Amino acid sequence: MYNYCQTFLRFRNQNGWEVVVLRMQNAKILVVDDNKSVLSALEILLQFEYKTIRTISNPNQISSFPDLDTYDIVLLDMNFSAGVNTGNEGLFWLREIRKKAPHISVIMMTAYGAVDLAVKALKEGAADFVLKPWNNDKLLATVKSAYSLRKSQKEVSQLREKESSLKQVINQNNNPIVGNSKALQAVLKLTAKVAKTEVNVLVTGENGTGKELIARELHRLSPRSDEVFIAVDMGSISENLFESELFGHLKGAFTDAKEDRAGKFEAANGGTLFLDEIGNLSLQAQAKLLSAIQNKTIVRVGSNKPISVDIRLICATNENLDNMVSDGLFREDLLYRINTIRIEVPPLREREDDILILADFYLKKFTAKYGKPGLRINQTAQEKLLAYPWPGNIRELLHTLERAIILSEGNVLKSEDFPMASGRETSRQDGLPGGASEESGPKTLEEMELLMINNALDQNDGNYTAAAEQLGISRQTLYNKLKKSKH
Template identity: 50%
Template sequence: MDQNLGKILVIDDNEDVLFSAKMLLKKHASEVIMEKNPKKIPFLVSNGDFDIILLDMNFTQDITSGQEGFYWLKEILKYDPSAVVVMITAFGDVEMAVRALKEGATDFVLKPWQNEKLLATLSSASKLRNSYKEVHQLKEVNKSLCAELNAPQSIITGQSPAMRNLFSIIDKVAKTDADILLLGENGTGKEVIARTIHQRSSRADKVFVTVDMGAVTESLFESELFGHKKGAFTDAKEDRIGRIEAANGGTLFLDEIGNLSLAMQAKLLTVLQRREVIRVGTNKPIPVNIRLISATNMLLKEMVQRHEFRQDLLYRINTVELNLPPLRERLDDIPLFAEHFLESYSQKYKQPLKVLSDNALQKLKRYNWPGNVRELQHVLERASIMSDNSELQADDFFFISETQPEAKPAQVDSQKLDDLERDAVQRVLQKYDGNISKAAKELGLSRGALYRRLEKYAL
């Protein structure tokens, strides 16, 4: 038998049985742990990820009834409900076997056992354990997929030279597994670009998992990204797969990666270098095969010089670097966005399709768009709801102020970028009288990310 049975725990108070089991199983298992004292079961099961547990039904305190075995079976399943437990006893009968199976055992063997029969039983048990793992992982991946499918979708479009150049690069890199770093202001469509790259890659039929790093607190970082085992900490009421593991085989999109602390950067770098995760509360590395796409509106190279971002992590995540132009540098793309968004709002609100008049379009082109495409999307949604006309006029956009084209900067340095973001945050806060939830929604930020910006700009 060449099959690897995984990690096996054998619990029996008879040293001869333990020795025989180890001599037989060490050729077929990745690891065999032997234990005489059943009182150590809670510690062993809660700290080790066992594929199969061989449990004696009778210990010295109770030689023939099997009651101790049933007690410890319940304890094992309490710590790990998906544990695969094979009961062993020299005094088994059909009634005891049936009871063991009813109480959660996977199978039942008599000792002294026949080696081939025992190995065949454990082989079946190993397959069952693997199926449990696959079902659990599929459930977790399904949760991620549902979240992704329910996320608001946008489009990638444009005829401007900057966008045509960007499309050309995307066509080249999408077919590879190269790690990509997307740079650009808030609202420029970094997640849309990431999804587009995924859809044009060889992983298109696999999962696309997003993580807003700006919303992940340091205390929950490892649990959220790497997963955890039940009981690893106070609120860990069940085993949970991490976001990185959920993306196995597909694409992992780490948004706002510039917000990570140096401690979190170090942990992330280790995972990316080894391409394996270790769930909180375990010591077992889990291999992962992911395509990484990261994004930020921050100037990481300047952060490296200020020792705020690890240079080795920057090298790791930006095999290819893509810069997304702000909307004010691609104003000719506004009609394309308007056509798409107005059509989607017509369907969403079950109203006649609305179009932009020439004077409305000119007004939109004179606006500076600090919130970029995301702000344009919200502006068009509001106008389409409030206007009774089939053709939107300039007056339907009374809530935006016009700026002259010559006032737009050709290139925005870090200080000007901060000023633009501060002004946008302040303007939206005033609009909603300080309501954090509404302001965060309009800005396309999580509440946590908005709070960090309020603290950063002393608002």
């Protein structure tokens, strides 16, 4: 066996003696032939090109050959018995090699060449066919080609493994759906039924109800579960970057386009694309999205070449899209496209049976995270959690528990550790800063603004876009003022 990392050749030219270092391919080659002179000749020929050369003269040794699957190339004779030139022996051992090492490149060798025999060997999985006696340059070229093929196969295999691992990481959901209430079970039953289809789904519900969890469950239970799940928050994408984010762009398409980039549609090809806060899109962006959904093609910014995409589309919103259509703020044809099936996620106040189950789930999660084992919620605190209407839903419950656990000093969480209003009926006092109430009247400009916003939301059935338009402010300004009032 030859096993060198590099070979030195010394020769003399007009300037004297020179040493040249030949870099060899880090390949492992096995030669199988009953003619020892052939084995010796191939060892000598290949030793300067490849790192490891092994030879065996008896093909029966193939069955017990150690680590065959680590080899890159096998040079295999086709005839081993005296007077036999059918090539059947070589084909038999070719099949045996491929059973043990299916990805290895096998080059068949024979002194009795025939076109039909070569075709048969290639059909059986051989990488190439060499006639004896061989031309050294041609044989080296054949081996080099077979090794290139083997390296390409390895790279493809590694890329597929990495892709599979990345998909698992991307699809990983660290927030399982928790609860046993009838309202939740009805949603999960519908989700399981719809997941098996390819229809577009619209998931609706208030902020913090877990719409993305339902979208991920649809993907997990679908035939596309082994492919990628791509989530996009449409509310966070500015108007001028909408096309680039969703459809991609070419290098130089705009000032900051320093390289070609695939958009979210291409990234989700074969899998599921989840567009959250779909109600935040402008009418112009809605038209572009509708075209991509209808035609199942996208065009990168800066290109005119259509690219076909195969996605399962799931959208979500906390808006009333039917009202937005009536108000001219959302395209009716786009609503039809995304709304083949609608899944309404119930608010937490309609899932009373799940409140303490969720509280226990997050209690265990956060006590482990913050190193406070043994912490529990007493009866009075549990009753307070059950009485509160949770306008922020599960997200609010999660943050409330996390805050209480972080600030806790004993082993028991009490009612006073949860500083939110109690009582099933909420009053406007919950929304006013500083404890002001409608009866006493607002005392500051901030309170007056918040009172006007709440009244506008009531008059428009919670539609933020319509409320903002009524007040003469942008939707984002309305969001900011509400967010500021909660701090």
